[in-house]
Amino acid sequence: MNNSTQTFKSRYDAIVIGAGHNGLTNAAYLAKGGLDVLVVEKNDYIGGAAVSRELHEGWVYSNCSYVCSLLRQSIHRDLELTRHGLMIVPYSGTTNFSRTGDYIAEYSDHAMQYREIRRHSLRDADASVRYETDLMRYAKLIRHFLLRTPADPTSFKPRDMSEMMFMAKKFAGMGEEQVYEFIRFMTMSAGDFLDEYFENDLVKAMFSTSSIIGTALGVYSPGTAYVLLHHVMGDVDGAVGAWGLARGGMGAISNAIAGALREHGGTIRTSAPVQQIIVRNGRATGVALEGGEEICADIVVSNLDPKRTFTVIMDRNDIPADLRSKAENFKIRGSSGKVNIALTGAPDFPSLPGGHPLRHGSFQFLDSMERMERAYDDWKHGRWSDDPFVEMTQSSMWDPTLAAPGHYFVSCFIQYCPAEVAGGWTPEKRDAFGKTVIDQICNYSPNFRDLIAHMEVRTPHEIENEIGLTEGNIFQGELTIDQLMFNRPFPGYSQYRGPVKGMYMCGSGTHPGGGVSAACGANSAREILRDLKRPNVVPEDDVDE
């Protein structure tokens, strides 16, 4: 991605700050809606947390996000992202190794999954049906709201009232008893929720892992049940809860959206960090880049997280004091690390027979929720976990474009790692954090270390510095009920409009939250086009079928 051959104007209809996948989606729909759009991005590459980079020759990493399920299918279809080079490939098989030497695995085949759980507990094998049904009921409910703007419950505008009605209808459709259950679920901990279904520690451990991904909470903290749901509300080709890989790494998603944006006449300018959103007479009039250049537009959209948007690139004099304090108090604690590894051979996992399909899947190393809670305790004390939770995805086993045959790219997502450590992060501390991850893997794969050709270790500190996610929080703000739906990012600001006319938000800090969904960007574009009294070009979701 480079600007060298392009010339840029000093005025556009709309400027989107940040070329994260949501910023690009927002811009693509504004361009499709007929606006002359510029995206300005601080880095010399696009994609934000949905990015692929070749940091070591011959290996392409998905540097941040690494798997895809939330991406709205209707946006993929509508923007013709396949034609722009995107392919989402399903993958399956997660193995969760235990220190006893055994493991529990997830299979896509129903009967095999049943037998696998039964190996550990007959009762849990049966209970898993009840568990999946309940979770699916909530997932199906929540899926209705992903590509919709949340209603403002305090408003009497016909549109908000009708949106409230829509919501009420969907809730009521579950039946009274289920509404109670759902409300309970939304405020519950994943640990308590799982304890209601399962008896076996390993089974619970397996199901619990997605409840704390990216989250500065423990499995027994209230609110984590929702995080679990957040990770199963997506789909691949209608298989709700399934995950896939973007061929070419997650950057393929951003690149394809950028392709659609350019086809609709939009422009992307990289290496252009915004210093400030310019506000005159109570309305946004453009942006000032670091270095002083000003670019004008009547519409300015921020793809940055809400904290950064309202405390860094907006002047405190341009926004209400109340908003400033909401932004300062916004919960956006970093808790995750990422280690991307280039391997020169396939790692051996002696507990799995050679040639077993699970060898191609993801690996986790967790015996019990208790052990996860201990890892969280370290974080609370401002340390990275020394027995970290690691989700290791062998992306290149499924994607031949990431590394040469016989070479592998392995993506490791880690809980927990704090945004701040005593004395501040240093390269040495970063590498010490990286070492805990490799040590964890080597417990189960003795030859792993010998195969490493290169690795990229990222603590929240690196994540914040590179893509501007405050504190390295992967979701641009925590996914707790006080920061969801009409409370996201703040009460009164959930409809993508900022505090001044012409200023909008489109990042994961808005509804429906973090993850590579493109929904925030699309919803925001719909609102902007509406304010401009232009026809809507943003598709509806296709979930209700």
Added chain:
Amino acid sequence: MPLQATLQPAYAIDHVHMGILPSPFHSRTSRLNLNQQWNEWNGFASAAYYSDAHIEYFSTRNTCGVFDVSPMRKYRFRGADAAAMLDRMVTRDVIAQAVDTVAYNVWCTDAGALVDDGTIFRLAEEEFMLCCADPCYDWFCLSAVGFDAVDITEISEEVAALALQGPTSCALLKAMGFTGIEDCKPFQIMRFAFASGEIMISRTGYTGDLGYELWLPPQDAKQLWDALFDKGALYGIQPLGDESLEMARLEAGFLAPDVDFHGSLHTVQRGHDHSPLELGLGWILNFKKAHFSGRAALLAQKESGNYRRLLKLDIEGNKPAEHSILYADKKCATEIGYITSAMWSPVVKANIAYGLVDAKFFKGPIWAEIYHQKELRWQRKVARCTRVTKAFWSPERARATPPPDC
């Protein structure tokens, strides 16, 4: 007069094989077919899927997949009249077809109704192999009337065959030692020494992606399978069952016999068979060459323009329009045709289908009445259909020589 019969002991008779037949790859395919899910194809066991159809299907778009095409019917045409005989039977120019190339073809009745489709391999000046999904020997004999110097033999059991399809297929063949395969052009044939004899590789397939078909004597079948899966591990190889192949072929724009068309020879009801024009196969009707079966009827039909059209449709929503009736209006008052094949396309992310639409209506609006089940309860919807002119999936690499990364 006393009745006289010569009794043969039971053991001396070549009784029909009871039950389904194994293909030459069965010892290998059955090992991978985890749930033993088989369909029957020309009497042979053909895997429905191996472990997960969705994942297997994606190998044709992302890595490479192997489909056992051995049950296909194969015929050898040999002799001085072979080219002329085939040329009269099929719609494309066989005389001009170069040696070591393959051509997709159809053959019709004199009334221009489609009998079947298949591929013709010109193996030598006077030798051809014809492959088709269903048996057709009788029709070939009828079509050879007047041509004495052609010898037609069924060789289905003499040739084992695999389709290797997907973006890493060329790289895998190269890694297996088939040097030069990267120069093989679409529809070209190459030969290599392999195991006890020779393997023939053609750059053909039924997925619309980069791919090859591998032909060899059955005694070498297992060795080929093992070599493919041994080297293929690094190239993301997957076995493909019928379900994944069906998805790939529909995206690629290929027809399936007895799904998208009903062969004329077994059609009882008038008008329930098809002309190639109706099926969008106008491009393989060569009216410039000499006479071929069905020529006059097809020419007349073409000039009239008055025939049904099998359309490629992109249908709103995500529920496949399986078995749907098509209408000219949303109220479903005017019936204009029906869907022949339908699916959700995982790679394109579109709800795609073929629909056969009456001549008068194919340019106008099209609506599909779709029924689908939600936890047993039937739902009905009427969805707008949009005509698509190109294949749903047709990547550049399928045409490139050498293919990318080779």
